[in-house]
Amino acid sequence: MTKLNRILITGAAGSLGSVLREALPGSCNHLRVSDWNDLGAAADHEEAVQCDLADRDAVANLTKDVDMIVHMGGVPVEDKFDKILHSNLLGFYNLYEQARKNGVKRIIWGSSNHAIGFYPRTETIDASVRPKPDTLYGVSKVYGEGLAEFYFDKFGMETVSIRIGSCFPEPIDRRMMATWLSFRDLVQIVEKSLQAPQTRHLIIYGVSNNDQNLWDNRMASSIGYNPVDNAETFREKVEAATGEPDRHDPMFMYHGGAYARTDHFEGDG
Numbered sequence: 001m002t003k004l005n006r007i008l009i010t011g012a013a014g015s016l017g018s019v020l021r022e023a024l025p026g027s028c029n030h031l032r033v034s035d036w037n038d039l040g041a042a043a044d045h046e047e048a049v050q051c052d053l054a055d056r057d058a059v060a061n062l063t064k065d066v067d068m069i070v071h072m073g074g075v076p077v078e079d080k081f082d083k084i085l086h087s088n089l090l091g092f093y094n095l096y097e098q099a100r101k102n103g104v105k106r107i108i109w110g111s112s113n114h115a116i117g118f119y120p121r122t123e124t125i126d127a128s129v130r131p132k133p134d135t136l137y138g139v140s141k142v143y144g145e146g147l148a149e150f151y152f153d154k155f156g157m158e159t160v161s162i163r164i165g166s167c168f169p170e171p172i173d174r175r176m177m178a179t180w181l182s183f184r185d186l187v188q189i190v191e192k193s194l195q196a197p198q199t200r201h202l203i204i205y206g207v208s209n210n211d212q213n214l215w216d217n218r219m220a221s222s223i224g225y226n227p228v229d230n231a232e233t234f235r236e237k238v239e240a241a242t243g244e245p246d247r248h249d250p251m252f253m254y255h256g257g258a259y260a261r262t263d264h265f266e267g268d269g
């Protein structure tokens with residue numbers, strides 16, 4: 001494996017960013033980790049930078065001398081539009097524009113299944129389908145994929161948009177029997193995305209090798225992703241902990257699950 005010189009991880013104080021912070025030192029000489037929250041002490045191989053992605057000048061410095069970016073920073077759930085605007089739209093734009101100016105080769109980022117969350121579960125879809133976001137959060141992921149497409153077509157800057165399913169230590173509800181991505185497979189899909197000689201703008205699903213499956217993820221094999229974990233290992237535990245599903249509940253009708261019935265956070269009906 002060829003080592004990159006410097007990788008930047010955004011959202012490195014968050015759940016998935018922390019997993020990748022542990023796993024990626026072998027992929028590069030220098031690991032730059034960033035978040036607007038406290039990052040703790042930097043290890044010898046790390047450069048820790050605390051900043052807000054919506055601060056353009058800070059992001060200009062953050063993206064200097066970086067080969068590739070693993071972008072996990074942002075609002076990870078449905079929320080008020082102002083918060084999504086700040087981190088997922090403005091922050092995302094800053095990252096792309098400053099990365100372009102600094103000559104970054106590729107960005108690998110956490111898009112989401114909520115970009116296609118309003119597809120009914122009766123349909124198996126691949127990553128080429130028209131978006132159907134289920135929330136404002138999902139809309140922000142469609143925006144991100146659109147910006148990534150534009151930055152490749154116009155400037156040749158590459159992206160791997162990983163539509164992550166549910167990335168947790170283990171599946172904890174019945175929907176996750178189909179959407180679970182193990183931490184081990186997360187690390188693999190990110191490493192393969194970093195190592196691929198060419199990706200253009202690739203959209204793939206971040207999901208493990210689950211028996212139950214909503215997504216045709218053949219496009220992920222183009223970078224050699226070969227998931228090893230399967231939610232089936234946890235079926236007994238999940239079924240014992242959760243009730244029989246009501247097939248008419250949006251939770252079980254749509255790819256996005258409960259997000260398809262989430263309150264509209266702008267309130268006031």
Ligand SMILES: NC(=O)c1ccc[n+]([C@@H]2O[C@H](COP(=O)([O-])OP(=O)(O)OC[C@H]3O[C@@H](n4cnc5c(N)ncnc54)[C@H](O)[C@@H]3O)[C@@H](O)[C@H]2O)c1
Nearest residue numbers: 011013014015016036052053073074076087110164166167
């Ligand atoms: N965990 C999952 O199952 C899952 C599923 C689908 C998509 N994703 C996506 O993966 C990414 C990481 O998810 P996570 O579960 O680790 O979320 P997380 O909330 O644990 O981590 C996100 C991090 O981003 C940081 N952040 C937010 N706004 C910022 C800003 N303006 N400037 C700097 N830092 C900022 C937060 O402080 C946090 O540490 C998110 O983009 C999320 O949408 C995650």
